[in-house]
Amino acid sequence: MFRFLISTALAASLSIPAFADGVPSEAAAEGNFAERPFSPYANRNFPERPLWGDSHLHTGLSLDAGAFGNTLLPDEAWRFAKGEQVISSTGQPVRLARPLDWMVLTDHTDLMGFAPDLQAGKPGVLSDPKGLEWYEGYSAGGEEAGKAAFDIITNFSQMTLPEILLESYSPGADAFAFTWEHIVMAAEQHNDPGNFTAFIGFEWTSVPKGFNLHRNVMLRDGPVRALQMVPPVTQPPYGDTDPKALYAWLEEYQGKTGGRAVAFAHNGNLSNGWMFPTDDTYHGGKVDEDYVNARAKWEPHYEVTQIKGDGEAHPYLSPDDEFADYENWDVGNLDITELKTEDMLAGEYAREALKQGLMLEEKFGVNPYKFGMGGATDSHTSLATAEEDNFFGKSVSVEPSATRITHPFIANELGEIPGDLLVASGYTAVWASENTRSAIFDAFKRRETYATTGPRIGLRFFGGWDFNDDDLRTRSIAEAGYTRGVPMGSDLRPREGEGAPTFMIAALRDPVGANLDRAQVVKGWMDADGALQEKVYDVAWSGDREPDGNGKLPEVGDTVDLDTASWSNTIGASELATVWSDPDFDPAERAFYYVRVLEIPTPRWIVYDQVRYGIELPPDAQLAHQERAYSSPIWYTPAQ
Known part of the structure; x- marks a missing residue:
């Protein structure tokens, strides 16, 4: 490559000008310069550099971030992604080595607005016995706060949240609407076309039986469209855990607002085989023509690597691939209430899904797993850190300290995911023509993206x-x-x-x-x-x-x-x-x-x-x- 560059440079320096004395030829005067200009960089209409970003980050507005002590809100998260120094929830100064070009904030929609009210001890939270119990645990700090946070998550995944709290922080409630407006307007405030793109988004948190079916949603739009609707939830009676419910919301959003949206899944490795179904049935319905068409339409992207493990390949599925055993999490579902078995793995990893998509395309004429690759942090600290020497962990409880690797991600009588297995990953590079919502979103739609585990390769x-x-x-x-x-x-x-x-x-x-x-x-x-x-x-x-x-x-x-x-x-x-x-x-x-x-x-x-x-x-x-x-x-x- 370097010999080629040197020889090309020499040839250029020794070549004779095409036009003597700088006088253009008759052909040039007729417009050939416009068709094939001297400068090889003129008239380009393709993306020339990758734009780096995080498509999955949570602030203290998310239930499972705020309950674990994250006090940073969207403003701090946006400023940090743009390269500013902030103070973390544990009081540590932190800054990225290099700013990002874009980001999507994806706070969880279920119980939106509850976490800040829990931290503040609002009367609406304390009026419920369970809310009071959680607040007292949170206020006590340390181990008691951790127990309270895990109990909140357990009640969420088992759909046993107190009815009064569920009603107060679901679509139709003021707190829910105000929180959504906060998210939307913060993104708009920090959106700086040409320099930094702040996307409006959210995470749809389907977790039936503790099986991870989460999807992130990214909007192409600003507040005028985004505020015409509130995002969907999964807790009944306000929502549903079937992905088709999310697809229906996306269809309604585009039809009602004239806006555009995409969804993308993550952590199939924690779905116990449910992320990429191929049999006749799946959770909530059938893998039929309607399903494959809807998934192909709304999910052109997959988050293949992040804090909770790498999801490209698995050595059981790819025994001849010496590099398939990379940061695999294969213990069980999201909360380890069910252990993993080998037959589940085929429905969890990106490479296998891409293969299964070929089979489904042969059957239905549509490939539902025709997705582009991306990476994200899924950090719940408001800090988009994917650098090994600057890693602030999954949650506030595992921000930098001498004891953080002793904190397991999850542990119970069935199994454990140790703290040292957390992954400082990842980012998405986008080949977009400009740093704007429209250009980056369109690159996602056409799948011109790639994932890294953190380095900007x-x-x-x-x-x-x-x-x-x-x-x-x-x-x-x-x-x-x-x-x-x-x-x-x-x-x-x-x-x-x-x-x-x-x-x-x-x-x-x-x-x-x-x-x-x-x-x-x-x-x-x-x-x-x-x-x-x-x-x-x-x-x-x-x-x-x-x-x-x-x-x-x-x-x-x-x-x-x-x-x-x-x-x-x-x-x-x-x-x-x-x-x-x-x-x-x-x-x-x-x-x-x-x-x-x-x-x-x-x-x-x-x-x-x-x-x-x-x-x-x-x-x-x-x-x-x-x-x-x-x-x-x-x-x-x-x-x-």
Whole structure:
């Protein structure tokens, strides 16, 4: 790549001007400059840089954030995302290393407005015996506050909330409407088109039997449309846990307001197989033509990585993938009231869902799992921190301290998810033409997004039929990518000729992060017998490594120093680029392709805690990992 750049620069410096003495030719005077200008950057109409953001964050307005002591409201969350320093709920100064470009605040809709009133001891809360009990526990602090918070969540998931409190903080109640207005107007106040985009959003919190079916909703609109309706809830009699109830609300919102909205799920790994149903029935209804059409319409995006585990792949489902065992949470459902069994895993992970989508498309003519990839924090601290050395945890109870890794995420008689398993992840990169609500939202709709576990890795991925190495000999590969192919999130154009598709991939390390180990293409397809298959290809890598006899690439090495929580970029590559053609292509088989980029090993957040606080880590704790990026897929459909 560098030789190409140098030779191109030399050629440019030695070339003879096309027009002697600077006089334009007759052809130029006729308008050819406008058609093909001298400057390769003129007249561009495609996205030129990724915009980084968090699509899932909670403030103290959320039930399970405020009850655990989060006192920061939307204003602080927005200011923090924009790069300002704030004081956390535990009194610690905190600031992002680099501001975000956009964010969606997604406070929970159920019992909206209750948490701040609980913290303040409002009479409406104290008038109910259970409300009084929770307030006294919250006021006591420490272990008692934790017990009160968990009891609130238990009553919520079991749908046993006190009727008077449910009535006071559900649609139709003043507190609910005022809180929604607070959320909407705070986003509008901080929205700064061209510089920072603040999206109006919320989280729809369906959790039947403790099985996570949550969806986040992002609106393209401002207050004029957003305030014409209030968001939906899941607690009866005010709402329903069936995803079709959310789809109906989205349909009504667009029809009534003329606005636009999308929904996206997260943490299928805590759904015990319910997130991506394929059988005839699912929770609340049937996987039929109505279901697949509605899901395809409203859910063009999936949150594949976040604090509560990584959801790209699982070693049980992908035994030949040596990197599938990454930050997996596979103990049970959200509150560990039911343990996980292996048969549940196929309905929980993104790669398997993408494969199952091919089968459902064959059956119904529509693929409900044709989604783009994204990452988010799901932090309940109001702080969008996905940096290993700046991780403020899931909730206020696990903000930085010498004891936080001893606090399990959840623990009961059935099992435990230890605190050291929390993941400092992730962010979504969006290829949008400008930093505005409309441009970023539209990129979500067309799935031109990718996920990272936190690092700001640059990633381009294009699919076509005639890319070649010459297309890499420029820093303007996107021009060839958009002109002769399609970007991530798209369907390949109709097949040209008799060859296999070609894919152009370019990855650039985070400027302040770790070097890159390798880039891989993950392919999934449905074979002639209707069986679903997958394969992972190493397509570009650092150094002079060569695959072994089994086709496996040797490890990149390890420079992590656990004593200082550091690493060295003396291994790996700053960038990787290649054009790859599928060697196993069959034009009769439905398929998808996405890119996974791996960094060299770096320390996990618990190692930074160990160095700062001088603490002992659990003997079986994972200390280092390889952070990564996941592109949205590109799909191939055989000609009919």
